[in-house]
Every structure is written in C-alpha cells, then in structure tokens.
Amino acid sequence: MRVPAVTIAMLLAAACVRAGTGEALYAGDLPIGARLRGDAQLLPPTATRCINCHEAGPGQAPSSRTYAPRLDRETLLHPLARRGGPQSAYDEPSFCRAVREGIDPANMLLRRSMPQYAADDAQCESLWRFLSHRASLQGVPE
Numbered sequence: 001m002r003v004p005a006v007t008i009a010m011l012l013a014a015a016c017v018r019a020g021t022g023e024a025l026y027a028g029d030l031p032i033g034a035r036l037r038g039d040a041q042l043l044p045p046t047a048t049r050c051i052n053c054h055e056a057g058p059g060q061a062p063s064s065r066t067y068a069p070r071l072d073r074e075t076l077l078h079p080l081a082r083r084g085g086p087q088s089a090y091d092e093p094s095f096c097r098a099v100r101e102g103i104d105p106a107n108m109l110l111r112r113s114m115p116q117y118a119a120d121d122a123q124c125e126s127l128w129r130f131l132s133h134r135a136s137l138q139g140v141p142e
Contacts, residue, residue, distance in 0.1 A: 022130025025123055026050045026071075032123060034115035037102050048115050050127075067113070074136035083108050090132075096124040 024030040028049025033042055053067040069075050076095065079087040085108040090098070094105035099117050102110040119127065 021123070022126035022128070025119075025127045026054075026130060028052075030123075033118040037109075037112050037114075037116055043115055048117070053113075068111075070136070071131045072134040072136040073132055076132050082106065083110075092125065092128045092132075095128050095132075096121075099124060099127070 021030065025032060026049075028045060028051060031045035031048065034048040035042060050071070054069065054071045076090040079089045081087050082104055085104070085106040088094075088104065088106035090105055096119070098104050098110060098114075099119050102112075102114055102116050104110060
C-alpha cells in the first residue's frame with residue numbers, strides 16, 4: 001500500500017511541532033503547572049522552567065546559574081549512578097515519572113527542589129523527544 005505524500009508531510013510536520021513544543025516547554029515558553037513535593041501551592045511559571053537548573057554541562061559543578069545536571073541524550077540514555085543509587089538510564093516512561101513524581105529510573109527520589117509537574121502525556125512525550133535527541137556538550141554527534 002502506498003502512503004500519499006500529503007500524509008507523510010503531515011506526519012513530519014506533526015513531529016516537528018512536537019519537538020518544538022518540547023523545546024518550548026524546556027525553556028519555559030510554554031509553562032506547565034508544578035509544585036514542590038509535599039507542598040500544595042503552585043510555583044510561579046518563572047520558577048519552573050527546566051532551563052533554570054539543567055544547563056550545567058556533564059560533570060560540571062553547580063554554579064549560581066545552574067543547579068542540576070544538563071539534560072541531553074548522553075545524560076538520559078546512558079547508564080549513570082545518580083545520587084548514590086545504582087546505574088540507571090531513562091526511557092520515556094521513567095522520564096515522565098521523574099517529571100511528574102520526582103522518582104528516577106532506579107526508584108531514587110529526586111531532590112525536593114525538583115518540581116513535580118502536571119505534564120500531560122503529550123507534553124511529557126514532547127519534552128522527552130527534545131531532550132533525548134539533544135546532543136551533549138561533549139560532542140556526541142546527533
């Protein structure tokens with residue numbers, strides 16, 4: 001069965017929109033409601049931008065501008081020991097669990113300072129696609 005060129009173009013356009021949505025979510029251009037673990041109050045959108053804390057390069061110490069590890073293909077997909085736990089790697093379901101519940105793939109709690117986001121499935125998928133395809137600062141080819 002032959003797929004019409006229009007259908008292929010529509011699928012490609014939808015994939016680009018999803019990737020663009022992931023980048024916009026990461027940068028905070030599209031805010032997602034979030035709270036700190038154990039707190040019912042919603043955080044202001046400027047405090048929940050992923051980019052606020054996750055722009056440190058791999059292995060770099062946190063600075064006044066960065067607090068958490070950079071999120072990219074290398075840090076998400078390759079097995080790493082995190083916060084004293086066993087080595088683990090993310091996939092889309094474990095990434096979405098971390099974003100929503102603050103629990104990593106090795107069932108370790110993320111820091112309380114990591115907001116728990118009210119991300120729906122489409123937002124989570126878009127964010128995962130953007131970050132899991134993003135090249136690391138160490139020159140991993142795309």
